[in-house]
Every structure is written in C-alpha cells, then in structure tokens.
Amino acid sequence: MPSYDYKCKNCGQKFCVIVSIEDREKVTCPECKSKNVTQIITGCSINTGSCGGSTPSKGGG
Ligand SMILES: [Zn+2]
Structure with a gap:
C-alpha cells in the first residue's frame, strides 16, 4: 500500500502512514x-520552483 505524509493541525506533528485509499480519511x-x-503533498522538489502545474501563458491568449 502507498504511504502518505500527514501533518496534524492540532499539535503540528508530521507523520507518515501507510493506508489504503479508503482509509485515508x-x-x-x-x-x-x-x-x-x-x-502533505509530496513527490516534488520545492527548491526547483517548477512543481508541475500549468505555466502562465505570456502575451495574453
Ligand atoms: Zn496531533
């Protein structure tokens, strides 16, 4: 099963759990x-700046 990174809003604890899609909630x-x-969405480097997504088009359009 895949693992996910979570952060607690209550105490700020970061932890990683291995759960199924149905148990994520x-x-x-x-x-x-x-x-x-x-x-916490991981899998991309924040330092690089480019983290997927759509790039803003220049010159309108
Ligand atoms: Zn907590």
Whole structure:
C-alpha cells in the first residue's frame, strides 16, 4: 500500500502512514490522536520552483 505524509493541525506533528485509499480519511495523529490532520503533498522538489502545474501563458491568449 502507498504511504502518505500527514501533518496534524492540532499539535503540528508530521507523520507518515501507510493506508489504503479508503482509509485515508480515517487517519489520526499518532501524537495526540486528533483527526484534525491534513495530507502533505509530496513527490516534488520545492527548491526547483517548477512543481508541475500549468505555466502562465505570456502575451495574453
Ligand atoms: Zn496531533
């Protein structure tokens, strides 16, 4: 199963969990057991600046 990075909004704890797609909404913070967690989108380098997405077109259009 794939792993996902989460961050707890309650205590700010970052953790990685291995869950199925269906259980992603059941993830709780291992530190404070809070369900107030948000998934951290990883897989791209922030330093490079270019992180996929659409590039803004120049000259209108
Ligand atoms: Zn927490």
